[in-house]
Amino acid sequence: PSTGSSLTVDGISSYRSTSISPQLAVFTGGNIKILSSWNTGFTTGASSAYTSGNQVATASVSNRLYFVDGSVSGQLKYWNGTTVTTVPISGAVSAPAGMTHLIASKGRLFAVRQSEPDTLLVGDFLSENFNTTTNSISLGSDGSPITAIVEWTGDRIAIFKESRVYVVSGITQSSATSFTIETVENANGALGAKA
Numbered sequence: 001p002s003t004g005s006s007l008t009v010d011g012i013s014s015y016r017s018t019s020i021s022p023q024l025a026v027f028t029g030g031n032i033k034i035l036s037s038w039n040t041g042f043t044t045g046a047s048s049a050y051t052s053g054n055q056v057a058t059a060s061v062s063n064r065l066y067f068v069d070g071s072v073s074g075q076l077k078y079w080n081g082t083t084v085t086t087v088p089i090s091g092a093v094s095a096p097a098g099m100t101h102l103i104a105s106k107g108r109l110f111a112v113r114q115s116e117p118d119t120l121l122v123g124d125f126l127s128e129n130f131n132t133t134t135n136s137i138s139l140g141s142d143g144s145p146i147t148a149i150v151e152w153t154g155d156r157i158a159i160f161k162e163s164r165v166y167v168v169s170g171i172t173q174s175s176a177t178s179f180t181i182e183t184v185e186n187a188n189g190a191l192g193a194k195a
Contacts, residue, residue, distance in 0.1 A: 001035070001038060001041035001042060002041075002042070003026050003028055003033045003042045004033070004041075004042055005028040005029045005031070005033065007028050007029040007052065008028065008053065009026055009027065009028050010027045010028060010050070010052070010053065010054060010055055010056045010069070011026075011027035011055065011056025011057065011058055011067065012024070012025070012026050012027070013025045013058035013060070013065060013067075014060075015034075015060065015065040015079065015081070016060065016063075017063040017080075017081050018063055019063070019081065020036075020081050021036060023035060023036050023081075025045065025058070025065055025079065026042065027049070027050060027056040027058075027067070028052075029052050030047070030048050030049060030050055030051065030052035031044050031045075031046065031047050031048070031049060032044070032045040032046040032049050032079060032084070033045065045079065045081075046079060046083065046084045049067075049077065049079075049084045050067065050069040050074070050077070051069045051071045051074060054069040054070050054071055054074070055069070055070055056068070056069050056070075057070070057099070057100070057101055057102040057103075058102065059102045059103050059104035059109055060104055061104045061107060061108070061109060061126060062107070062126045063080065063081075064078040064079065064080055064128075065078060065079040065080075066078045066102060066104070066109060066128065067079070067102070068099040068100070068102050068111070070098075070099070070100040070114070071098070072097070072098045072114055073097050073098065074097060074098060074099070075087060075088075075089060075095065075097050076095040076099060076102075076111075076128060076130075078128065087128045092129075093127065093128060093129045094129060094130065095111075095123075095128055095129070095130045096113050096115075096121070096130060096132055097113070098113045098114040098115055099111045099112065099113045099114075099121075100112055100113065100114055100117075101146065101148065101149050102149075103149045103150070103151055103157070104151075105151040105157055105171060106155060106171055106172050107125050107126050108122065108123045108124065108125050108126070108127075108171070109122075109123035109128065109130070110122060110123065110149050110157060110171075111123070111130070111149075112145075112146045112149065116136075116138075117143075117145030117146060118138060118139055118140060118141070118142065118143055118144055118145055118146060118161075119136050119137065119138050119139070119146075120136065120137045120139060120146065120149070120159060120168070120176075121135070121136050122135040122136065122137070122171075122176040122179075123135070125174075134175065134176070134177070135175065135176045136176065137168070137176050137179065137181065139159055139161070139166055139181065140161065140164060140166075140183075144161045144162060144163070144164070145161065145162075146159055146160070146161055147160050147161055147162055147189065147190045147191060147192050148160040148190045148192065152167070154169075155169060155170060155171050155172045156168060156169045156171065157171060160189045160190035161189045161190075162189045162190070162191055163186070163187060163188065163189045164183060164185060164186055164189050165183070165184050165185035165188070165189055165190075166181055166182065166183055166184065167181075167182045167184050168180070168181050168182075169181075169182070
């Protein structure tokens with residue numbers, strides 16, 4: 001069925017929770033449209049949830065659908081099947097503003113932000129908290145931006161830049177300083193997250 005919106009789809013994701021059946025979440029016009037069944041069609045799960053027109057990146061951890069819209073001041077948010085919550089940018093549990101990439105793997109979030117495009121941010125396990133001082137990794141130290149983060153096999157993720165590919169292993173370690181980073185390609189990469 002149609003989302004009922006004539007605006008562009010800015011993101012799409014599957015949302016699963018232990019308390020509700022799987023849903024399709026579509027980000028359009030600043031709203032989250034939810035499809036629980038073909039018979040009922042899309043319903044508006046949340047209005048004014050993000051900046052309309054911005055590409056939305058999503059990741060699911062612990063019954064929450066996390067999302068960022070890539071705007072400079074945009075904050076990490078999550079949908080719990082009922083409401084949208086904004087994660088503060090400071091405090092005991094916080095996440096930096098301006099994230100452009102977001103994935104989940106092995107129960108934790110991984111992200112990149114606009115102000116440090118060559119740095120991988122690593123979230124705490126089963127949490128939206130990012131300690132950018134101790135749990136961030138600069139990849140390549142060449143200033144070239146990360147274009148994509150991809151979940152891979154085992155306890156590894158792949159990181160793409162325009163002309164490089166890295167494999168980060170040991171992501172189940174509590175600290176990012178214990179991760180192993182290996183350059184697997186020095187000439188080719190990915191131009192963008194959807195390339």
